Amino acid sequence: AAYRLETLRDCGLVDDLGAAIFLRRGGNVHRKTRRPRPFPPDVIERIDTLIGDNPDTDPTLRAMIATTRWAGCRISELVALPIDCLQHSEQGHWIEYWMTKTSAWRRLPVPxxxxxxxRDQQTRVRDTYGPDAEHLFPGARSSAIAGRTQPWSTSGLRHRLAALFREHGITTSVATG
Incomplete structure (x- = not known):
């Protein structure tokens, strides 16, 4: 198949085929064009004002929003953050966690x-679930009596955030364009 593709390219029948080495390896010669659709600044401001900075919002949800806003992590990574993910040295603070999708550690500095x-979230969790708590953001299946934490489910967090958005008038069409 690579020989045929090279022949098509060399004869000028198909101009946009890649180099022979990529054709032989089966590399994708067409570049994907990514078109991210970030939330508009006014929506981010509304989320921060109405949910993130709102003292009536559950402090765990506020901490989750603040963490994901800074880290840009996937929901599955956010809900699985270990309680000891925050590290510190003379250079400053950073979060370190395992990315399951890429099977690699990620370390990122945080302000x-x-x-x-x-740190406040760690204190709340340890006060509620004991010193052996494992998750920074324990979900509803966690047991304070048993001192065991279970992570939020990704769908549970999405549904909770969607409910908060609806409650504060931040609709899907506003958030997604």
């Missing part, structure tokens, strides 16, 4: 303001 939010 002092987020480090304080995470």
């Amino acid at each position: 002092e303001s987020l480090a304080e939010i995470i």
Whole structure:
């Protein structure tokens, strides 16, 4: 098949085929064009004001929103963050966690303001579930009596955030364009 593709390219019948080495390896010669659709700035501001900075919002949800806003992690990574993910040295603070999708560790620096939010969350979790708590953001299946934490389900977090968005008038069409 690679020989035929090379022949098509060399004869000028198909101009946009890649180099022979890529054709032989089966590489994708067509580049994907990514078109991310980030939330508009006014929607981000509304989320911050109405949910993130709102003292009536559950502090765990506020901490989750702040963490994912800074880290840009997937929901599955956010809900699985270990309670000891926050690290510190003389250079500053960072979060370190395992990315299941890529099977690799990720380390990213965080500002002092987020480090304080995470430390407060760690304290709340340890006060509720004991010193052996494993998850930074325990879900509804966690047991304070048993001192065991279970992570949020990804769908549970999505549904909870969608409910908060609806409650505060942040609709799907506003958020997704």
